[in-house]
Amino acid sequence: MPQATLAAAESSPDGARSPGSDFAPLLRDVRAQGLLERRTGWYAVGITVNLLALAAVITGIVLLGNTWWVLPLALPLALLWARTAFVGHDAGHAQITGNRKVGRVIGLLHGNLLLGMNDAWWNDKHVRHHANPNHIDKDPDVGVGALVWTQKQAAQREGFARWLTRNQARLFFPMLLLEGIALKVSGFQYLKHQPPRERALSGLLLTAHLGLYAGLLLAVMSPGKAVVFALLHHALFGLHLGMAFAPNHKGMEMPDPDGDRWDHLRRQVLTSRNVRGAALTDWFLGGLNYQIEHHLFPSMPRPHLRLAQPLVKAHCQAVGLPYTETGLAESYRQALTHMHEVGAPLR
Template sequence: MLRTVRAHGLLRRRHAWYARVVAGNALALAGVVTGLVLIGDSWWALLLAAPLAVLFARTAFIGHDAGHAQITGRKDVGRLLGLVHGNLLLGLSHAWWNAKHNRHHANPNHLEKDPDVAADVLVFSGGQAGGRKGLRRWLTRNQAWLFFPLTLLEGVALKVHSFQDLRRQPPRERLVEGALLVGHVAAYSGLLLTVLSPGRALAFAALHQALFGLHLGLAFAPNHKGMEMPDPDGERWGHLRRQVLTSRNVRGGALTDWFLGGLNYQIEHHLFPSMPRPHLRRAQPLVRAHCREVGIPYTETGLVDSYAQALRHLHEVGEPLRSR
């Protein structure tokens, strides 16, 4: 399959395409900021929180692609793109996200190795749910209903984790990452407090960060939740089975591709992490055909059904706690 993908040129970088995406996103961000300044200290300014949240998600997708070397093969350029789009524009640590996300890609849905399914506010298996007490027990019992409301806090949570991770980083990296994170907070809060009164600035920030977190939740929820989870004590899966069986694709057209940042081709992305985003759609029929040939189930569903499957899994995990 790798030879076929390479023969079709699907691993070649798309520098011009990404240049247009990065430039377009920067211009759109500048446009929203300009609109905020022109509207001034008015409650009408809160209408710009939604488009800014969407553009923040676009920025996160660019940072994600840079971290996977989809944009460029040069590590220094890729890191610079990640630092600008992550630390500076979003307040999200590029180093922290990359380390965490690479561990996820290496062992998706593995309870002991994938940080995305580690027991925290949410749990993803009956074993994780068993020992929950107090508030965490209540959260687990109701986690399917609480999932999307909880994503409203994700934008702030990512910033908190980013600052916390600075202690783990080497001194030089910590200095660069920390300075850019502080620069983001200063620029973001300075802009809002300069244009808006404190009350309106707080309302704008709360609405914007909540919608940003929700958008990220909508983009990442369909990918793996409710899919196969490797048994830590069971047979070891090869790379193809490990990546395909734990991932779910979402059907759709250009709008779905745009809204989900190409992550709707999760199977192809996991098999070929450095494949440029616009090539994922072209790789899909090749991957699907190969999976059919070797007898590996290839999961693809609609957007709404993908959310239903993910929430159904969370509901089933919490069922034992509701029956006691």
């Protein structure tokens, strides 16, 4: 889904902005404090610093050349790729700029060209997640895949998938090591769903990424070292992204598909979990540690999420709505416990 469509789809959820809703007073307070205003300068500095850091790591790879000592550089490269993914994520939410074309260019350059991850695929998947988080029929993030999220899903597994579900909690982090490659594969698979012109542009940028990435590694190191470096780099990248997204919703409330439809405030707050921390946590998780605020206000710039948190917590307390916030380790424990319980009937 194009970046502009993603932003538009999230800006007006059903019933969220009605004058009499529980969400309306919070929205007025957030707007009054200017927290929905863009921070284009903040993002410009962040993007520039990230690109310079990427250039520095690439320079280090070239200078080290054909030696196993180049492998440690896979770690900073993975960390910087995650920053790049966070920029693409924010561009998709129109957090960086209100100009649709500029936002689209930022998303394409950071997603398709720099990461080899199809920006259109990610936005299409992500808008459905934001519209109905943790809804078993509508959120693709809790659909049946390598992992499952309800015991009903687990009961339908057979063969190897059944064994995988029985052990999915202990296998979760090892499986994240494959996520960096899986993101690329999913991006290419999605090309067939794009209109011809978008497909051509996306395909060109994805192919250019592969050519530049492989060309760089093969130009400075032997094929064997290049393959090892690429596998290590993508494993660390996938692990990092998974660690950033895993704490957000896993183990939280899941709306009953046949039950009452929640309003915007409850749909987003009850299904989301924040992670406590300071500046390092904000950096490591790309602002996704403020998952409740992000889901309530998808277009809010990342540096404003921390500022909005006290308003959101106070409002949730005033309307009697649970506001879930844990430490990082505890968030992983809760997510893994949920996955373990899902597979319990198969054990």
